[in-house]
Amino acid sequence: MGGPRLAAKLNAYARYWATAPLPAGMRAGTIEAVQGGRKPLWERRYPVFPRLLFVLTGTGQTGFANRATDLETAARTPYVARMLRTVAAGVAKPEDLEADGPGADNWWPLSDLDDGPPWWELTGTKP
Numbered sequence: 001m002g003g004p005r006l007a008a009k010l011n012a013y014a015r016y017w018a019t020a021p022l023p024a025g026m027r028a029g030t031i032e033a034v035q036g037g038r039k040p041l042w043e044r045r046y047p048v049f050p051r052l053l054f055v056l057t058g059t060g061q062t063g064f065a066n067r068a069t070d071l072e073t074a075a076r077t078p079y080v081a082r083m084l085r086t087v088a089a090g091v092a093k094p095e096d097l098e099a100d101g102p103g104a105d106n107w108w109p110l111s112d113l114d115d116g117p118p119w120w121e122l123t124g125t126k127p
Helices: 003-018 061-075 078-084 092-102 119-123
Strands: 051-057 089-092
Touching: 003 061, 003 078, 003 092, 051 119, 061 078, 061 089
Parallel strands: 051 089
Antiparallel strands: none
8 A cells, every 4th residue: 555545544543533523413513512512433443542553664764765655744733743642653664564573663753754663652562
């Protein structure tokens, strides 16, 4: 999957994260609606929003860097950046995951690829 398609997928996750329809019977513009009658749609299915972990396959080091940079660029858009303040998201190469396992220091956060991986935040395992 190419960089633009991955960026579109990240945007779709951000839309899902932000979607909060009004409850049945509540009209828009009423005091109840303005005071927070909306509950995010994802909370109906998940207790917390799942981490977004992208495994970038079929690329060499240059292809991985290009796709990861495309995802990082998409992550900087205001809509996606707002989601990433509360939702962990990262990228990894399958070769690294096979060699070291998913709990190793292989995940790079989309919020800042130069920062390096705080992998335990992305995988939910602490050292």
